[in-house]
Amino acid sequence: MPQLTIEDIARLAGVSRSTVSRVLNSHPSVRPAVRDRVQEVITSHGYTPQAAARQLVTQRTRSIGLILPDNVYNLFGNPIFALMSQGVSQVCAQQGYTSLLFMGRQDMNEQDMFKMLRGREFDGVVLISSNTNDTCAAFLKESGIPYTRIGHEPGQDDLRYVDVDNVEAARIGVKHLISLGHRHIAMLKGLARDTCTSDRYQGYKEALEEAGIPLDPELVGDGDWSTASGYELTKRFLQLERPPTALFSSNDMMVAGVIRAVHEQGRRVPEDLAIVGFDDLPQTTMIFPDLTTIRQPCVELGIRAAEMLIEQLEHDTKETKPMHVILPTTLVIRESCGFKRRSAVS
Amino acid sequence: MPQLTIEDIARLAGVSRSTVSRVLNSHPSVRPAVRDRVQEVITSHGYTPQAAARQLVTQRTRSIGLILPDNVYNLFGNPIFALMSQGVSQVCAQQGYTSLLFMGRQDMNEQDMFKMLRGREFDGVVLISSNTNDTCAAFLKESGIPYTRIGHEPGQDDLRYVDVDNVEAARIGVKHLISLGHRHIAMLKGLARDTCTSDRYQGYKEALEEAGIPLDPELVGDGDWSTASGYELTKRFLQLERPPTALFSSNDMMVAGVIRAVHEQGRRVPEDLAIVGFDDLPQTTMIFPDLTTIRQPCVELGIRAAEMLIEQLEHDTKETKPMHVILPTTLVIRESCGFKRRSAVS
DNA sequence: TTGTAAGCGTTATCAC
């Protein structure tokens, strides 16, 4: 088809293009009869205004970019991003925005992404990243493009972010293990670059300290959020002369690896190793046994982030006031920790 | 910042905006000295041309839309989509295109997505869908927007698609099980609406028939690709008075559920149940035991799809010639099938 | 309520 323009529609409906434009934008001052006639022509010809032309004059796209962490593993491998994205897209859809996910943050020279951003292809951005030196976060901040972050960096606070209290959440998880009589508790850390990694580790240390349990460096493993790293580190833990009786994992993905390692050694969960995870992925109910874990409100993190961003876009007052939203976590007790140990071996 | 335009750059560099435009588009006929001077101004001011203005005149966006299946579970839950998307984005990046994933195919009224597409926000689309009555596929076909599909519908062939031979692939998987002495082989199907579901089932039937094994309807389970459905159906299989000794699953995700069900019954893989999966997800190496499965070249499916699409976009001859590319699969033999059974119980 | 006309920031077609 030859692709009609607003001009064509105007002619076909016997009005000027301003009127068509008014109909398109549901401007109040159009006579109902005229409106209907124009609308009829529009729909019968399947006309849709060209986004570029509209954007050029309004300087808005009504679409927001979604940027995920940069390593392949994370991109789709971890369902928490799916959940967060879902929250974002849900709010966007409601508010008449479109959300588009940048693919290939790793393939593409990041510069290309920046070029798109500077080219104003998005009104704003939701950045999901806890990475303490995310080049993209730096770019966004410097370029002045409106954005909200899920996750944050400690020092140079982003203008607007949504997060959970990772220190507190982890502390509660580890305290749960301690309350069950465990004193030899391993910890699986995430990628060192992520803020939440150090925060969750901090929570672990605080819980131990409160209980008067000395920190044993041998029981702390540097993971990378992946199932594979959970597997490898647990294998190491189990070979220790005095293996841990419990384990706190910084995310649920790693737990899948932990379980495999435990089973391979012919041991059992929770009898030989009690486990507390982090995230509460819906899928983990499929991995035996049901996991006790810290629930993060992933979808809501996405929702709040999108709301904050859109609020900023609508009110476009130049100076954005900072906003930091911290959402609550919950300890979800299931089966992977068993019951209180009879004899708490020192 | 006030956001500079091409006009500003021209003035600052002491040239006309045509010259700046030429530099921007690396047009050959610009004196090197001039080019450098202009480039210098551009970079020092961090100028990037506005996409909308450029798109309006060129009628091209140099970005392609990526559309995934419509249910939440699939969106990120199944890593094969991550792999395919990776292939797509990789090619796009190389060829100077940006690939953007539509979020919220389910939240958003699908009409909104169509509006974007008709609004020419993308030069073309890669649709990942095997759904036999995907409304989006129908829309794309009818609207004349260039697109390539990963997966296809049997009757109304899409113009351009990439796929694997699902019938043959499944047949080989089931034959493997038969060759090991199994005759009581269960099958886990995917969602009924997907072409590959019926194709893989067809392969299963053919393999049985070739071996003279009658089809037992009790051994065929209607799954939905999810781990949960694999779990439920396997529980049912194991309660049969004569449970299967082997199982062919239409994807690897469901196998995770199968494994849990088997373990819950105190049985083992492969001794009590031999398993062949489909996809060969990288992650499954983390689920005990290592899975024998049919490998689908996911990344390459994405690559080929993107290449076909871009080829079409560059050559924009109005009539696109149909192209159907079928990529090979491989049976990857690992540990989940064990060895040949001594006594093949009829 | 409706139409006229002036842009929005680029690229492209001409001349020079």
Next chain:
DNA sequence: GTGATAACGCTTACAA
């Protein structure tokens, strides 16, 4: 090799 100038398809004062 470079610079005017006319589009591109829409929105939006301003007039009528």
